[in-house]
Amino acid sequence: xxxxxxxxxxxxxxxxxxxxxxxxxxxxxxxxxxxxxxxxxxxxxxxxxxxxxxxxxxxxxxxxxxxxxxxxxxxxxxxxxxxxxxxxxxxxxxxxxxxxxxxxxxxxxxxxxxxxxxxxxxxxxxxxxxxxxxxxxxxxxxxxxxxxxxxxxxxxxxxxxxxxxxxxxxxxxxxxxxxxxxxxxxxxxxxxxxxxxxxxxxxxxxxxxxxxxxxxxxxxxxxxxxxxxxxxxxxxxxxxxxxxxxxxxxxxxx
Amino acid sequence: xxxxxxxxxxxxxxxxxxxxxxxxxxxxxxxxxxxxxxxxxxxxxxxxxxxxxxxxxxxxxxxxxxxxxxxxxxxxxxxxxxxxxxxxxxxxxxxxxxxxxxxxxxxxxxxxxxxxxxxxxxxxxxxxxxxxxxxxxxxxxxxxxxxxxxxxxxxxxxxxxxxxxxxxxxxxxxxxxxxxxxxxxxxxxxxxxxxxxxxxxxxxxxxxxxxxxxxxxxxxxxxxxxxxxxxxxxxxxxxxxxxxxxxxxxxxxxxxxxxxxxxxxxxxxxxxxxxxxxxxxxxxxxxxxxxxxxxxxxxxxxxxxxxxxxxxxxxxxxx
Numbered sequence: 001x002x003x004x005x006x007x008x009x010x011x012x013x014x015x016x017x018x019x020x021x022x023x024x025x026x027x028x029x030x031x032x033x034x035x036x037x038x039x040x041x042x043x044x045x046x047x048x049x050x051x052x053x054x055x056x057x058x059x060x061x062x063x064x065x066x067x068x069x070x071x072x073x074x075x076x077x078x079x080x081x082x083x084x085x086x087x088x089x090x091x092x093x094x095x096x097x098x099x100x101x102x103x104x105x106x107x108x109x110x111x112x113x114x115x116x117x118x119x120x121x122x123x124x125x126x127x128x129x130x131x132x133x134x135x136x137x138x139x140x141x142x143x144x145x146x147x148x149x150x151x152x153x154x155x156x157x158x159x160x161x162x163x164x165x166x167x168x169x170x171x172x173x174x175x176x177x178x179x180x181x182x183x184x185x186x187x188x189x190x191x192x193x194x195x196x197x198x199x200x201x202x203x204x205x206x207x208x209x210x211x212x213x214x215x216x217x218x219x220x221x222x223x224x225x226x227x228x229x230x231x232x233x234x235x236x237x238x239x240x241x242x243x244x245x246x247x248x249x250x251x252x253x254x
Numbered sequence: 255x256x257x258x259x260x261x262x263x264x265x266x267x268x269x270x271x272x273x274x275x276x277x278x279x280x281x282x283x284x285x286x287x288x289x290x291x292x293x294x295x296x297x298x299x300x301x302x303x304x305x306x307x308x309x310x311x312x313x314x315x316x317x318x319x320x321x322x323x324x325x326x327x328x329x330x331x332x333x334x335x336x337x338x339x340x341x342x343x344x345x346x347x348x349x350x351x352x353x354x355x356x357x358x359x360x361x362x363x364x365x366x367x368x369x370x371x372x373x374x375x376x377x378x379x380x381x382x383x384x385x386x387x388x389x390x391x392x393x394x395x396x397x398x399x400x401x402x403x404x405x406x407x408x409x410x411x412x413x414x415x416x417x418x419x420x421x422x423x424x425x426x427x428x429x430x431x432x433x434x435x436x437x438x439x440x441x442x443x444x445x446x447x448x449x450x451x452x453x454x455x456x457x458x459x460x461x462x463x464x465x466x467x468x469x470x471x472x473x474x475x476x477x478x479x480x481x482x483x484x485x486x487x488x489x490x491x492x493x494x495x496x497x498x499x500x501x502x503x504x505x506x507x508x509x510x511x512x513x514x515x516x517x518x519x520x521x522x523x524x525x526x527x528x529x530x531x532x533x534x535x536x537x538x539x540x541x542x543x544x545x546x547x548x549x550x551x552x553x554x555x556x557x558x559x560x561x562x563x564x565x566x567x568x569x570x571x572x573x
Contacts, residue, residue, distance in 0.1 A: 054457060061361060088459035098450040101473055111458045114468065160454070167458060 007032045007171060007201045008053065013067035015048055017060070022048045024225045025067070030171075030218075035193060035202045037216035037233065039209060041248065044222040046205045050173050053203070054090040055083045071171070088115050091164030092173045096180045097156035099148035099163070104131075104140050107148040107159055111167035126166060133199075134162035135192050154185025158192065165200075172196065174204040178211065190215050209249055213237050221245045293545065300539035302532060311539060317504040319528075324536035326543060328504045332421070332514035333544070336496060337489040339425030339510065340432055345482060347429070348436035352478075355437075356444040357466050368441060375434035383498030386427045391418040391499065394426075399511065413509040417501075422510040424500035428492055432485035439484060443477030444470060483555030490548050493518040517544040 006029035015023035023045045030036050038046040048057075055076060057063040069076050076086050088111070099107050108127040112118045118126050127144075131137040136158040140151070148159050157177060164172060174193070178186040193202060193215045206212050212219055213233060220230040221242070229236060229245045240246040247253055303311065307324060314325025351371055355364050399416045406412045416422075447470050455465035471478070493516075501513020502523060517540045528534040 056453060056457060059456075059462075083456075084459050084461055087457055092453075092457035094450060094453065094457075096450060098448070098454045100451065100454065100469055110455075110468070114464060115459050163454075163458065 005032070006030055007072060008203070009070045009073075010049070011068045011070065013049075013052065013065060013069055015045075015052060015057070015065045016063070018062035022225055023052075023065075026227050028220060028227055028230060030201060030203055032201050033197055033199070034217040035197050035204060035215050036218045036220065037212035038203065038205045038220045038222060039207075039212050039248070040222035040228075041253065042207070045225040046220075046222045047175055049222070050092075050175055050203060050205050053171070053173055054087050054092055056092070058083055088117075088167050089169050090171045090173060091167055091169035093157070093160050093164055093175065093177045095176045097153060097160050099151075099156050099159050101147060101149055103145050104148050104151070104159060105144040108162050108166050110163055115167065117167065130162040130166035133165050133196065134158045135188065135195070136162055152185070154181050154188060157181060157185070157189060161189075161192065161196075165196075169200065171201045171203065174202065176205055176207060179207065186211075209237075221248060223248070293542075296538055296542040296545060300535055300542045303535040303539040306532065307536075311536075312543070315504065315506060319530070319533050322530065322532050324532075324539075326517070326536075326540050328506050329515050329517040329520050329540060330543060330547075331506045332424075332500065333490060333516040333518070333547070335514065336421055336424045336428055336500060336516055337486060339421065340428035340489045341482065341486060343426060343429035344432045344436055344485060348433045348481075348485070349440050349478060351433070351437040352440035352444055353466055353471075355441055357462065357470065368438070372434050372438050374430065375438075379431070379492065379494040380498070382427055382431060382495035386423055386495060386499040390426060391423050394418075394423060403511075410508040411510050414507075414511050416511040417513070419499055419501035419513050420511050421500060421507075421514040424496045424514065424516070425510065427495045427499055428489045431492060431495060432489050435488055436481045436485040439481035440474075440478050443474040443481065446477070447473045480555065483552065486555075487548060487552055490551065491518055491544065493522045497522055517541070 008028075008030035010026045010028040013023060013026040014021065026049060028049075038049065040046050051057055052065065053069055053071075053076065057065075065077075071086065071089065100110065102110070105127055108130050109123050112123060112126055128137060131140060136155060139155060140146075140159075143151075148156065151159060157180075161172075161177075178189050181189065190211060193204065196202060197217075204212075204216065216233045218231065219233040219236040221228045221236065221240075221244075223244055229240060229242045231241070236245060237249055240249065303324065307314075311324065311326055312330065313327050315327045316323045316325050317328070318324070351367075355368050355371075359367065395416060395418060399422075403412055403416075451469045451473050452465050455469035456462070460468060496516055497519035500516060500519060502515050502519055503513040504515055505512070507514070521537050521541055521544075525534070525537055528537055
């Protein structure tokens with residue numbers, strides 16, 4: 001485990017959709033400036049856990065939880081930590097690219113405008129910085145006024161990453177960000193993820209174990225709503241402590 | 255065309271298929287044909303009036319059956335003004351209802367309220383008219399017009415005495431009648447906005463209202479415009495309820511408190527007393543103008559929706 005103090009911490013976190021329990025006592029510490037991968041078969045709760053971190057379940061009818069998730073030692077559920085402030089600090093990239101039907105520029109400027117993070121004259125710089133960090137600037141510098149939806153799938157996903165980065169979050173949540181992309185676009189995103197961990201803490205949910213092995217520093221294996229194993233990626237993949245982890249990563253189920 | 259033979263020749267010609275196609279083609283052509291016939295009929299019947307009054311029919315205000323002088327400007331104005339007023343009231347109301355029902359209402363409330371709103375469309379027009387005369391107008395006279403005059407009486411829109419039957423009453427009745435159309439279609443449109451758009455906005459730190467305003471509404475813009483146009487088309491042609499409350503006076507006035515007239519109301523009111531050929535022909539010309547305005551408004555709207563939707567579709571296909 002990292003010597004640093006964890007950015008995110010989940011403490012005995014249980015989660016229910018109505019009467020169905022989806023997560024059981026998740027204890028997890030997410031190390032700073034590293035990539036943490038959450039793997040596991042479909043329906044194991046990894047996406048549910050990811051969406052708990054930025055409280056995207058707030059609007060799901062019948063959703064409830066016990067336990068706690070802490071961001072820099074403050075509970076994300078504390079009544080004074082409003083989900084709007086939380087989500088500005090915790091960016092999210094979704095399974096399918098979901099740019100707004102606005103221009104490339106307006107997509108990236110969305111967060112800073114919404115949250116009044118920067119005066120108007122600084123907006124262009126901020127947009128450029130976010131697009132550069134998302135490794136998209138060179139491809140779209142002449143297309144900033146075109147609709148974001150006119151880009152290719154891989155570019156759209158990097159646009160969504162740029163949109164999230166424009167808020168200058170501390171943590172970036174990625175929910176299977178490459179599942180809708182071709183192998184080349186996937187590779188570009190993976191390279192980007194490795195680059196981004198210099199400045200951000202990244203939590204990525206993935207179905208693709210090679211991807212987890214390639215990009216992550218830490219890996220958590222979810223199974224049937226429980227966090228079965230968590231550790232450094234190398235250790236989880238070469239010397240798993242739990243036989244279920246071993247069975248999953250060697251492809252015996254999932 | 256590189257394939258040797260079209261597939262169907264392999265099976266041999268099929269008489270059933272051919273007959274089916276001929277019948278369907280015929281049926282499909284009946285409706286456009288009907289529109290053309292209707293249009294032609296209107297033109298032919300309006301010809302005497304067109305020949306006598308020329309284009310000035312559109313901008314003169316005299317309507318004198320005794321002297322046989324006709325000008326339709328007040329009705330054209332009244333039709334457009336009452337529909338404009340109706341949309342002014344109905345758009346925020348209907349779009350608001352749609353947003354509430356799709357984004358904010360508790361789940362158990364959504365279906366019943368949507369049902370009740372759509373039920374408004376099932377009430378016969380003449381019942382709206384009666385309600386307008388006996389409920390709406392007294393209410394306006396007692397509770398709405400006095401404060402309106404006190405605050406906005408200095409503007410040209412609320413000048414003069416209020417006798418009840420007025421542009422205002424007509425506009426409000428029309429608004430109530432078009433709300434269910436706009437609300438129902440807008441609701442469908444908002445339901446069709448993918449949740450990924452909402453989540454994208456929420457995950458960026460938008461409040462629920464900001465997510466609606468900055469992500470959901472822009473995404474559904476084309477469809478909402480379509481809904482509004484549908485409402486406009488309905489209100490331009492609405493006859494019974496309007497004629498019962500609008501006052502039916504041939505006059506152009508900016509004040510919403512004054513009586514006015516619409517083309518549809520004039521046709522319905524006057525065709526029984528149109529004893530001379532020229533009178534009848536003038537009414538036919540009014541009908542022709544109403545027809546053209548309605549078709550033009552709808553065509554313009556479809557063009558608009560088509561262009562906006564095409565822009566959005568390019569992106570949605572890439573997803």
